[in-house]
Amino acid sequence: MDEQRAPGTGPPERWRPVPPRWWRHGPPGWSRRADERDQDLASAGRARWPWPSTVLFTAFVLVGSGFADHAQAGERVALDPLGRVLLFLSGAILVWRWRHPVPVLFGTVAAVLVYIGAGYPYGPVFLTVAVACFTAVVSGRRYAAWAAMATLWAGHLLIAHVLYRGLPPAGDGAGSWSEEIVVATWVVALLAVSELARTRREQWARERAERARAERRRADEERLRIARELHDVLAHSISVINVQAGVGLALLDTDPEQARSALTTIRSKSKEALGEVRQVLDTLRAPGAAPRTPAPGLDRLPELVGQAASAGLTVTVEGEPPALSPGTDLAAFRIVQEALTNVVRHSGSREARVRIRHGEGRLRLLVDDDGPATGADAGGGGNGLAGMRERAAALGGTIEAGPRPDGGFRVLALLPTEAEEDR
Numbered sequence: 001m002d003e004q005r006a007p008g009t010g011p012p013e014r015w016r017p018v019p020p021r022w023w024r025h026g027p028p029g030w031s032r033r034a035d036e037r038d039q040d041l042a043s044a045g046r047a048r049w050p051w052p053s054t055v056l057f058t059a060f061v062l063v064g065s066g067f068a069d070h071a072q073a074g075e076r077v078a079l080d081p082l083g084r085v086l087l088f089l090s091g092a093i094l095v096w097r098w099r100h101p102v103p104v105l106f107g108t109v110a111a112v113l114v115y116i117g118a119g120y121p122y123g124p125v126f127l128t129v130a131v132a133c134f135t136a137v138v139s140g141r142r143y144a145a146w147a148a149m150a151t152l153w154a155g156h157l158l159i160a161h162v163l164y165r166g167l168p169p170a171g172d173g174a175g176s177w178s179e180e181i182v183v184a185t186w187v188v189a190l191l192a193v194s195e196l197a198r199t200r201r202e203q204w205a206r207e208r209a210e211r212a213r214a215e216r217r218r219a220d221e222e223r224l225r226i227a228r229e230l231h232d233v234l235a236h237s238i239s240v241i242n243v244q245a246g247v248g249l250a251l252l253d254t255d256p257e258q259a260r261s262a263l264t265t266i267r268s269k270s271k272e273a274l275g276e277v278r279q280v281l282d283t284l285r286a287p288g289a290a291p292r293t294p295a296p297g298l299d300r301l302p303e304l305v306g307q308a309a310s311a312g313l314t315v316t317v318e319g320e321p322p323a324l325s326p327g328t329d330l331a332a333f334r335i336v337q338e339a340l341t342n343v344v345r346h347s348g349s350r351e352a353r354v355r356i357r358h359g360e361g362r363l364r365l366l367v368d369d370d371g372p373a374t375g376a377d378a379g380g381g382g383n384g385l386a387g388m389r390e391r392a393a394a395l396g397g398t399i400e401a402g403p404r405p406d407g408g409f410r411v412l413a414l415l416p417t418e419a420e421e422d423r
Contacts, residue, residue, distance in 0.1 A: 049095055057131060058091030061124050068123030077119035077168045086115045090128040101136040102144045108132045109148050113155040119168035130190050137194035138201060145194065149187045156183055228387040230277065232334045237273035239341050241266050243311040265310045297321075297329030298356070304337055308352070311344050319356030322363065322417055331391040332365060332415060335399070338384045339367035339411040347409060348372045362397075363415045371408035388413070 065087050069079045077083070090111035097104045108128045115125055129152060136145040159167065160175030248262035298321035305315045324332065336354060343352045349369040357364040385401050388411070392399045397415035404410045 050098060051095060054091065054095040057094055057127060058088060061087050061091045061127060064124035065121065068121045072121040075169070076121040079120060083115065083118065083120040086111050086118075086120075087125060090115070090125060094128060094131055097132055097135040098139070101132070101139045102141050102148075105129075105132040105136045105141075105145060105148045106151075109152045109155075112152065113159070116156060117159050117163070117167055119172070126186075133190055134194045134197065137191070138198045140198070142195070142198070146191065149191060153180075153184055153187050156180070224390065228334070228390060231384065231387055232338055234273065234277070237269050237276075239344050240269050240307050240311045241273075243344060244269070247312075269307065269310075295326055295330045296333045297324065297326070298332050298336070299329075300333060301336065301354070304333075304340060308340050308344065312350055313340065313344055314351045315340065315354060316351070317354045317356070319358075321356050322358045324363070324417060328363070328395055328415055328417065331395055331397075332363060332413070334391060335365060335388050335411070335413045336367060338388055342384060342409070342411075343367075343369045346373060348374050349408065358417055361417055363413075363417045365411075365413040365415070367411040368404070369408050371403075373403070373409065 062084065065079065065083075069076075090108050093104050093107050093111075109132075112125055112129055116122075129149075133145050133149060136142075136148070157180060160180065164172055164174055244262040244265045248259040248266070251259040251262070301317060301321070305317060308315045321329075321332070340352060340354075343349065347369045349371055352367060352369045355364075355366040355368075357366075385399070388401070389399045392413055392415060395415055397413065399414075400410075400412040402410065
């Protein structure tokens with residue numbers, strides 16, 4: 001009976017293990033890095049066929065070899081149709097060099113060795129090997145390129161010093177060792193230039209990836225900032241509106257004037273909330289544009305106290321805020337706003353205290369209430385406290401929030417102070 005597999009487990013039905021190929025990816029541990037480089041560095045080349053450059057290289061090799069044939073007449077075998085076919089093939093297969101860099105490289109090496117072994121004149125035929133080697137190294141096939149160039153040098157050495165007696169042209173002597181040194185130097189220089197180009201392209205790819213990550217990080221931070229702003233504006237405003245709506249409903253029949261006052265508060269607060277939400281949304285439509293109204297700061301603390309009073313919460317403020325940078329001032333205002341909103345929503349206390357202290361480069365905000373806590377989420381496990389911590393952390397500050405030993409709840413914020421002129 002065939003083994004039964006749960007859906008989504010085990011290899012696909014037609015999956016077969018593919019053995020690693022050292023000539024393509026190098027030794028174990030190299031293949032993953034080579035594949036990553038292929039995707040980053042050679043994707044542009046793989047997306048097109050390099051016809052223009054291939055035609056140019058092939059024409060240059062054919063024409064240049066024709067001149068070399070005249071210059072080396074009597075020393076090497078004259079170019080015949082077979083020689084011209086070998087020259088054409090060594091250049092034409094370069095059109096596949098970005099899609100199949102390793103086979104193309106070994107194909108050019110083989111064509112050049114056959115060409116040299118047949119006794120045809122030396123010339124620009126080696127250009128095709130240089131182009132194929134460069135492409136292979138840049139594509140990440142370093143070991144294959146080294147092996148192919150070693151094969152080229154060893155084949156040339158074998159032809160020039162061992163097989164020359166049985167190869168054309170007749171009566172040709174052994175090659176000089178100085179010539180072999182020149183060939184070896186040419187091979188090493190080609191590999192060095194190719195490795196340098198590969199290193200530079202990898203560096204450019206890393207820089208592009210880093211810029212893309214930085215842009216995504218900035219976008220995420222901006223989305224988080226907007227989410228915090230919307231939460232702080234809506235949570236505070238809706239909490240006040242909810243309380244006032246309850247008051248209005250309770251007093252609608254018995255005290256119409258008080259109910260009218262509650263509805264007036266709801267109207268003004270909802271209008272203010274809509275204005276702040278519109279300002280936040282405007283930053284999405286026109287990033288970087290100046291806001292229509294200044295960002296709130298601790299100078300609007302009396303307004304917060306009045307809004308809390310309209311929701312039935314008496315707030316006592318102690319201390320005066322120092323001169324703060326816009327970012328710190330906004331964060332401090334939102335932290336106090338969220339803390340008072342949590343008192344309205346989650347505490348049975350109708351009194352809260354806000355203490356402001358500053359010194360030694362720090363702003364200390366303390367918001368206390370006497371409790372008791374009400375509701376299942378009174379411990380502050382929602383988005384409000386998380387947003388306060390994110391605001392403080394973005395400025396290099398800290399937030400401590402939790403129940404007090406003697407009852408009630410406390411929020412303590414420590415923020416670095418920066419005068420606006422120091423920004």
